[in-house]
Amino acid sequence: MGSYKLICLSCNRTIVDNYTLSCPCGGGFVRTAYDARQLTVRDMPGMWKYYDWLPTKGFIDIPGKTVTYKSEALAKELGLRELYIAFNGYWPEIGAMIHTCSFKELEAPPTILRAMEHGGKAMVLASAGNTARAFAYLSTITGFPLIIVVPGKNLGNLWIPGREPGKSVHLIAMGEGNDYTDAINLAGRIASVPGLLPEGGAKNVARRDGMATVMLDGAVFMKTLPDEYFQAIGSGTGGVAAWEAALRLRDDGRFGQRLPRLHLAQNLPFAPMLHAWEEGRRDIMPERDMPEAKELISQMYTDILSNRNPPYSVKGGVYDAMKDTDGIMYGVTNEEAISAKKLFESLEGIDLLPASAVAVSALIQACDRGTISPDKKVLLNITGGGYERLKKDMKLNPVKPCIEVEGPDVPLDDILKVIE
Numbered sequence: 472m473g474s475y476k477l478i479c480l481s482c483n484r485t486i487v488d489n490y491t492l493s494c495p496c497g498g499g500f501v502r503t504a505y506d507a508r509q510l511t512v513r514d515m516p517g518m519w520k521y522y523d524w525l526p527t528k529g530f531i532d533i534p535g536k537t538v539t540y541k542s543e544a545l546a547k548e549l550g551l552r553e554l555y556i557a558f559n560g561y562w563p564e565i566g567a568m569i570h571t572c573s574f575k576e577l578e579a580p581p582t583i584l585r586a587m588e589h590g591g592k593a594m595v596l597a598s599a600g601n602t603a604r605a606f607a608y609l610s611t612i613t614g615f616p617l618i619i620v621v622p623g624k625n626l627g628n629l630w631i632p633g634r635e636p637g638k639s640v641h642l643i644a645m646g647e648g649n650d651y652t653d654a655i656n657l658a659g660r661i662a663s664v665p666g667l668l669p670e671g672g673a674k675n676v677a678r679r680d681g682m683a684t685v686m687l688d689g690a691v692f693m694k695t696l697p698d699e700y701f702q703a704i705g706s707g708t709g710g711v712a713a714w715e716a717a718l719r720l721r722d723d724g725r726f727g728q729r730l731p732r733l734h735l736a737q738n739l740p741f742a743p744m745l746h747a748w749e750e751g752r753r754d755i756m757p758e759r760d761m762p763e764a765k766e767l768i769s770q771m772y773t774d775i776l777s778n779r780n781p782p783y784s785v786k787g788g789v790y791d792a793m794k795d796t797d798g799i800m801y802g803v804t805n806e807e808a809i810s811a812k813k814l815f816e817s818l819e820g821i822d823l824l825p826a827s828a829v830a831v832s833a834l835i836q837a838c839d840r841g842t843i844s845p846d847k848k849v850l851l852n853i854t855g856g857g858y859e860r861l862k863k864d865m866k867l868n869p870v871k872p873c874i875e876v877e878g879p880d881v882p883l884d885d886i887l888k889v890i891e
């Protein structure tokens with residue numbers, strides 16, 4: 472079993488996990504230290520093949536996991552000899568069975584199970600879409616009560632594949648003018664009600680270690696750590712998770728000693744981490760890096776990749792991951808993402824969620840500029856895809872809101888009376 476302790480990255484204190492999201496010292500992230508130093512790939516369902524490095528005692532019997540394969544067509548087009556695609560979505564022809572079509576279905580199962588195993592009664596979550604869908608699906612499967620806050624304009628992302636949404640799912644829609652950060656603020660207020668657990672975002676080790684299985688799968692398939700790792704980011708948590716997985720694999724000893732360089736891509740014009748990183752700053756300066764944030768977010772190809780409060784500066788967060796891996800950040804325009812999507816789909820034969828197209832575009836930029844040489848082992852995280860493919864096989868049942876609210880300051884009683 473995934474036996475572990477938590478280590479505070481600020482004060483190095485060892486903490487016994489009690490659904491602990493942060494150290495009493497109030498410093499940086501806590502990180503799991505697993506008893507198993509070497510990774511054993513288990514014959515267990517879905518992502519639980521990496522059970523030893525997941526912070527749960529049990530498992531949830533669903534088939535979703537990363538499927539890594541070696542690209543031929545896109546690799547040839549880009550002049551790369553070893554391009555590996557870590558596919559996170561629905562594509563049964565290659566065994567990819569993530570029914571909610573994004574790598575958020577790698578975060579939701581261990582996060583919900585960890586909360587259940589620690590006696591949680593209900594969880595509160597904010598999301599712009601893919602995360603909410605994955606958690607709503609897991610709540611439907613497990614019956615674990617979930618309160619989800621979503622900006623109204625993103626409601627179309629909320630559906631459950633092949634079954635009706637569970638009664639355990641309580642969806643709160645926010646009215647016009649609210650974005651993901653407004654949803655985070657309201658979710659934070661609701662989670663302060665005794666008995667309700669915050670999902671914790673990047674602070675939650677179950678979320679990070681769940682997403683870390685992408686890098687584990689890539690390295691197990693490639694039999695080595697990749698040289699280069701590409702991903703589209705909003706909060707950047709997936710990038711941090713990839714780095715943490717690489718640190719564990721380095722420690723394992725059988726996958727090489729060089730950490731993969733992180734290539735993380737933001738969708739322009741909203742790219743606060745890109746701006747701070749390019750100026751060598753650990754801190755994001757909101758007035759400089761994201762002036763008129765809501766207006767910029769409204770212009771993005773995919774606002775799934777917008778987060779006004781990413782875990783960038785925190786110890787163990789995106790800045791540290793980038794520094795440690797000598798990383799590179801990319802800004803991708805809407806037009807570049809759209810053309811990368813078309814190219815990938817025509818060459819690889821599966822549809823992409825818009826966020827994945829941002830990662831593909833960053834890879835194209837890197838190849839065009841000669842940033843990576845043709846002989847490098849590249850792992851491209853396709854964080855979401857197969858939505859069009861899924862629609863051929865399954866009915867997608869919308870999750871309906873139980874209440875619509877005007878903004879993050881709505882009285883909590885209004886909400887509590889409809890979810891009880």
Ligand SMILES: Cc1ncc(COP(=O)(O)O)c(C=O)c1O
Nearest residue numbers: 601704705706707709826854855
């Ligand atoms: C499909 C997809 N790719 C990438 C991301 C970015 O992930 P992160 O917020 O961990 O940076 C998201 C976030 O929701 C997503 O849904």
